[in-house]
Amino acid sequence: MPSISMTVNGKSVSGEVEGRTLLVQFLREDLGLTGTHVGCDTSQCGACVVHVNGESVKACTMLAASADGAEVATIEGMANADGSLGVIQQAFQDHHGLQCGFCTPGMVMSAADLLQKNKNPSEGEIREWLEGNICRCTGYHNIVKAIQAAAAAGA
Amino acid sequence: MYSFDYVKPGSIDEAVAALQAEDAQALGGGQTLIPTLRQRLAQPSVLVDLGGCLDAGVASQDGGCRIGGGATHASVAASADAPKWLRAVADGIGDPQVRNRGTIGGSLANNDPASDYPAAVLGSGAEISTNARTIAADDYFQGMFETALNEGEIITGVTFPKLEAANYQKFDQPASRFALVGVFVGKGAGGVRVAVTGASESGVHRWADAEAALAGNFSTDAVPGAPSADGVISDLHGSAEYRAHLVAVLTRRAVAAAG
Structure with missing residues (x-):
């Protein structure tokens, strides 16, 4: 069993995993960070998106052992230190960028990656970036508006 | 699992x-x-x-570039050291999260009959380096999911040549983001090469008739009509005739965009 250690939301963590343990399983089942969701289980829906060394990845399509030594960020790390919502999260609430909320953790993490690469994305660039995040409620319009607002607010 | x-x-x-x-x-x-x-x-x-x-770097080399086998699609898409036509291929693969993890070596070792990199590698006449040898693109792709790699052989890098004009056109299969059909057209020192992915039951391949026609006249008018639908993939996403038609359409678009 590989023993792994990584930084998750700024905190050092370690654990014993099987070779086949997925990063999303390690986060949810070993660390109890259930904000990262498992939606499709087939790398399509993006509900499981987290950041590994600053890049957004699908945590259901990466082995936990491959993230050994990495810096991982999840939705639990997106709130401000005082527990209030971070800029992107607040924008999703303000613009009604969610209905059932299942896809939202992945949407927020994906948007955060976009906004660190492109501070002022166009509507088209946002829509293209969200290719790997599926939402079955909103029709995406309010998600796009939320990300535009987050960009304007300097997220 | x-x-x-x-x-x-x-x-x-x-x-x-x-x-x-x-x-x-x-x-x-x-x-x-x-x-x-x-x-x-x-x-x-x-x-x-x-x-x-694995080396994951991207470096310009003799007007083309050398890409480490572990380079992600996102890093190729973002690299100023890769030619624009290659960056565009990398930027069209999957979705952003897939591009952040997926590697050129992995894509080529798998040789999915509808993936994008095989078309760019074959259509540019690139060379694939492994831990043991260098393999020309023409020798590397040997059918659907089949390559010249031996058991346990590892792709360490890919060298793309300088091209005067090149472009890849992909007709997205909207659910998978693989190519329903994709065509790469490249014009360089070795002449004109046209590589097609997503269409053939034997995987990525060159379209000889189009190459011959474009060699003398690199224009959209020179592109032949649709190739034969024999041996072309037919499934719920598109019939063999439809895919064969797309091959010609995408070749014309690639020639027009390559300029």
Whole structure:
């Protein structure tokens, strides 16, 4: 069993995993960070998106052992230190960028990656970036508006 | 997933040694392999993660570029050292999260009949380096999911030549983001090459009639009509005739865009 250690939301963590343990399983089942969701289980829906060394990845399509030594960020790390919502999260609430909320953790993490690469994305660039995040409620319009607002607010 | 052992060697030599184990399997970015394992379509004894030993860099070289086998699609798409036509190919693969993990070596080793990189590699006349040798693109692709790689051989890099004009046109299969059909047209020192992905039951291949016609007249008017639909993939996403038609349409678009 590989023993792994990584930084998750700024905190050092370690654990014993099987070779086949997925990063999303390690986060949810070993660390109890259930904000990262498992939606499709087939790398399509993006509900499981987290950041590994600053890049957004699908945590259901990466082995936990491959993230050994990495810096991982999840939705639990997106709130401000005082527990209030971070800029992107607040924008999703303000613009009604969610209905059932299942896809939202992945949407927020994906948007955060976009906004660190492109501070002022166009509507088209946002829509293209969200290719790997599926939402079955909103029709995406309010998600796009939320990300535009987050960009304007300097997220 | 079935259970397997996991190792992450620190050098290519160690990785080659680890791959000698029976039913060992190399792991690149895992964007195809992990979903395959999850469906229990493969049962390796040990997964050899190449993330700790492969070069992941992109460097310009003689007007073309050299890409490490571990380079992600996102890093190629973002690199100023890669030619624009190659960056565009990388930027069109999958979605952003797949591009952040998926690697050029993994894509080429898998040789999915509808993936994008094989078209760019074959259509540009690139060379594939492994731990043991260098393989010309024309010798490398040997049919659907079949390549010239031996058991345990690792792709360490790909060298793309300088091209005067090149473009890749992809007709997205909207659910998978693979190519329903994709055509790469490249014009360089070796003449004009046209490589087609997504269409043939034998995987990526060159379209000789179009190459011959474009060699004398590199214009959209020179592109022949649709090739024969014999041996072309037919499934619920598109008939063989439809895909064959797309081959000609996308070739014209690629020639027009290559300029």
